[in-house]
Amino acid sequence: MSVLLEILVYLASGGAYWWWTQNLTMFGLAPNLIFAAALSAAILAGPVKGMTWGFFLGLYADMLGSGVFGGYALTYSLMAYGVYVMKHHFDMDSPFSQLVAALVLSWACLLFYQGLSMVFSSINPTGLKIFLAEPFLNALAVPVVFQIFYWLKRQAGIL
Amino acid sequence: MSREKDAANYAIVFFVALSVIFLIFPASKLAHTARIAVSYSLYPSMHYGAKYGHFVRNVPVNFLALLETDQENRALKDKVRALELKLQESAAAVSENDRLAREMRLSHALPWTGSWARIINKTPADWYGSFYIDKGSDDGLDVNDTVLGMQEDRAGLAGRVLEVYPKFSKVLLLTNSAASAVCAIAPSGLEALVEGKGTWLLKVNYVPEESALAEGAEITTAPGGLLFPPGIYVGKVKKVYPRESFMNFITADVAPAVDVNTLKEVFVLKRSLPKELLAAVQGASK
Numbered sequence: 001m002s003v004l005l006e007i008l009v010y011l012a013s014g015g016a017y018w019w020w021t022q023n024l025t026m027f028g029l030a031p032n033l034i035f036a037a038a039l040s041a042a043i044l045a046g047p048v049k050g051m052t053w054g055f056f057l058g059l060y061a062d063m064l065g066s067g068v069f070g071g072y073a074l075t076y077s078l079m080a081y082g083v084y085v086m087k088h089h090f091d092m093d094s095p096f097s098q099l100v101a102a103l104v105l106s107w108a109c110l111l112f113y114q115g116l117s118m119v120f121s122s123i124n125p126t127g128l129k130i131f132l133a134e135p136f137l138n139a140l141a142v143p144v145v146f147q148i149f150y151w152l153k154r155q156a157g158i159l
Numbered sequence: 160m161s162r163e164k165d166a167a168n169y170a171i172v173f174f175v176a177l178s179v180i181f182l183i184f185p186a187s188k189l190a191h192t193a194r195i196a197v198s199y200s201l202y203p204s205m206h207y208g209a210k211y212g213h214f215v216r217n218v219p220v221n222f223l224a225l226l227e228t229d230q231e232n233r234a235l236k237d238k239v240r241a242l243e244l245k246l247q248e249s250a251a252a253v254s255e256n257d258r259l260a261r262e263m264r265l266s267h268a269l270p271w272t273g274s275w276a277r278i279i280n281k282t283p284a285d286w287y288g289s290f291y292i293d294k295g296s297d298d299g300l301d302v303n304d305t306v307l308g309m310q311e312d313r314a315g316l317a318g319r320v321l322e323v324y325p326k327f328s329k330v331l332l333l334t335n336s337a338a339s340a341v342c343a344i345a346p347s348g349l350e351a352l353v354e355g356k357g358t359w360l361l362k363v364n365y366v367p368e369e370s371a372l373a374e375g376a377e378i379t380t381a382p383g384g385l386l387f388p389p390g391i392y393v394g395k396v397k398k399v400y401p402r403e404s405f406m407n408f409i410t411a412d413v414a415p416a417v418d419v420n421t422l423k424e425v426f427v428l429k430r431s432l433p434k435e436l437l438a439a440v441q442g443a444s445k
Contacts, residue, residue, distance in 0.1 A: 047167030070181025
């Protein structure tokens with residue numbers, strides 16, 4: 001039952017991101033809800049489940065995008081592993097630490113994905129506007145998404 | 160703890176390996192076609208971008224043809240919409256052309272000379288009172304020139320020029336409550352005063368009670384009126400009111416010959432009245 005619910009939450013996360021980018025963008029910008037979901041899952045879940053969420057959310061992002069296929073899957077899997085390591089050293093439960101982590105990891109992910117794209121397909125996927133602005137939007141989105149996931153974990157036992 | 164760490168290490172190696180496989184072998188037809196189908200459904204606009212060639216590499220030709228058909232269909236729908244708009248504009252132009260041709264034909268048959276003018280402004284607050292036309296003193300229009308409208312293949316009295324400016328003029332409609340004209344009622348030729356009521360109807364006044372005023376009787380301008388040339392169709396008697404006990408004349412409603420609601424162009428008559436008479440007319444109209 002909880003697996004079905006997790007699949008539902010996974011699809012809802014991707015769907016919400018897609019709907020937001022279609023209807024609520026401001027100046028072509030929107031928070032990356034898939035990233036926020038991957039980070040929240042990595043914070044809340046254990047290492048294997050966190051990485052599984054990161055990998056499949058990354059695949060979802062890869063399906064939506066036109067860049068290198070598997071790029072986001074690799075990026076978010078590594079991010080989940082990084083969060084697992086960081087959790088031993090930092091308290092990731094408070095909104096402020098989530099905000100800072102989201103800001104830093106957003107830039108790290110964008111740079112890493114940029115590098116992958118340059119290596120595997122010689123295309124430059126990230127514009128300067130997105131590079132400068134999206135991490136801040138992600139930083140605002142992550143604590144909210146985290147609270148939703150936390151509530152779902154307590155209520156439905158997912159993650 | 161160590162077990163969890165091991166699991167985490169195995170998991171990251173597994174997912175990194177899987178991702179790298181996807182990265183290195185991204186062009187398998189099945190994976191790529193599935194991806195393009197999903198993303199095309201969600202983001203069709205991305206296919207117009209510069210990455211199109213990279214994006215559709217190795218996709219089966221029949222699937223590409225399907226996508227192109229979809230895009231062609233969107234372009235054709237846009238074209239159809241644009242053509243429908245043009246068609247509507249053309250229909251309006253044809254209708255205007257028909258109307259103008261009919262009016263021109265009618266004006267040639269009139270015994271008076273004059274010029275056509277287009278109505279450029281109607282004021283909602285004074286709908287049955289006045290409107291503006293696009294001809295003025297530069298075009299030879301004078302105050303009190305008679306203004307005709309063409310309705311149902313017949314010229315009818317619309318009003319007279321009230322104010323003249325170089326490029327435009329104001330027309331006082333006969334339906335204005337301040338307007339009136341001396342008219343003759345068919346068939347007897349009985350003269351009476353037709354006045355505006357500020358509504359779409361006119362009123363004929365001062366008709367002797369013994370006269371045989373019947374509904375449907377045609378009213379034209381009378382030779383006795385100075386403002387308008389005689390014989391212009393003014394309207395038809397619509398309803399005759401019985402004589403009031405304190406009056407010795409009867410009144411009637413008149414449906415005007417010209418419906419201001421459908422009027423778009425008017426014909427302004429040029430008359431060469433003697434100067435003395437014109438002065439008298441202008442004195443009377445003030």
